[in-house]
Amino acid sequence: MLKKIRTELIRKLIHLLIALSVPLVAFNRILTVGLLAGGTLAYVVFELFRFNGIKIPVVSSLTAMAMRKRDQGRFVLGPVTLGLGALLALLLFPPPAAATAIYALAFGDGLSSLAGRLWGRLRPSFLFGKSVEGSCVCFAAVLVSAYLVTRGIRPALIGALAAALVEALPLGDYDNLAIPLVTGLAVTLALACAV
Numbered sequence: 001m002l003k004k005i006r007t008e009l010i011r012k013l014i015h016l017l018i019a020l021s022v023p024l025v026a027f028n029r030i031l032t033v034g035l036l037a038g039g040t041l042a043y044v045v046f047e048l049f050r051f052n053g054i055k056i057p058v059v060s061s062l063t064a065m066a067m068r069k070r071d072q073g074r075f076v077l078g079p080v081t082l083g084l085g086a087l088l089a090l091l092l093f094p095p096p097a098a099a100t101a102i103y104a105l106a107f108g109d110g111l112s113s114l115a116g117r118l119w120g121r122l123r124p125s126f127l128f129g130k131s132v133e134g135s136c137v138c139f140a141a142v143l144v145s146a147y148l149v150t151r152g153i154r155p156a157l158i159g160a161l162a163a164a165l166v167e168a169l170p171l172g173d174y175d176n177l178a179i180p181l182v183t184g185l186a187v188t189l190a191l192a193c194a195v
Contacts, residue, residue: 008117010066014079015110018086022099025090033090040083051075081176088177093184096150096191101184103145104163109179112138112167128170139164146187155190162186 025032046059051074055061063076071078082105089101116134123131142163146156163183171178 005117007066007068008114010062011068011078012110012114014062014066015082015113016106018082019103019106021086021090022102025095025098029090033087036083036087036090040080040087043079043083047075047079077173078176081173085176085180089180089184092181093188094191096155097184097187099149100142100146100155100159100187101180103149104142104159104183105176105180107145108138108142108160108163108183109167109175111141112164127168130168130170135164135168138167142183150187150191152191152194154194155187158190159183159187 021032021036024035043059046056047063049056050060050063063079066078067076085105086102089098089105092098093101112130112134115137116131119131119133121131122133123129127135139160143156143160146159147153150156150159162185163179166178166182167175169175169178
């Protein structure tokens with residue numbers, strides 16, 4: 001159990017780091033897009049090396065430490081979908097919705113998993129093995145971050161609800177794509193309707 005929690009902490013720390021792309025994009029959008037695209041591509045190359053027995057210092061070790069049981073013996077896809085999710089949010093949505101989408105990925109998805117592992121007790125069948133506690137943490141984290149970005153309770157509530165609903169689905173690593181895309185679209189529509 002302790003090893004699972006340590007692995008989850010490492011994975012979610014990486015998840016939380018994707019939030020740094022929001023202040024970075026305010027500094028330089030092109031640089032941020034380049035870093036996300038280049039970092040994702042570099043990870044794919046390094047992971048292909050690792051998968052084929054060629055260890056890359058730091059990257060291979062970090063991947064091994066963050067690897068879940070289901071990822072053993074497979075290409076670890078999570079960092080690819082994480083980078084692509086943030087990149088697509090930046091490219092597809094206006095700044096407030098893009099920031100909210102990235103924060104939903106970083107804080108909503110990242111913290112929900114930790115909360116579910118540490119405190120999750122209620123696991124009804126409609127949550128596909130996930131916990132009510134984790135979903136509530138996802139909703140709260142996205143609500144707070146969305147409100148701080150949009151300064152509107154309606155887009156924050158809509159974004160938080162969208163993120164929590166998608167996070168509850170059994171999407172595996174593909175939630176890193178679905179959460180920012182659905183949340184970004186929901187916030188974009190909510191902001192457009194508010195005008």
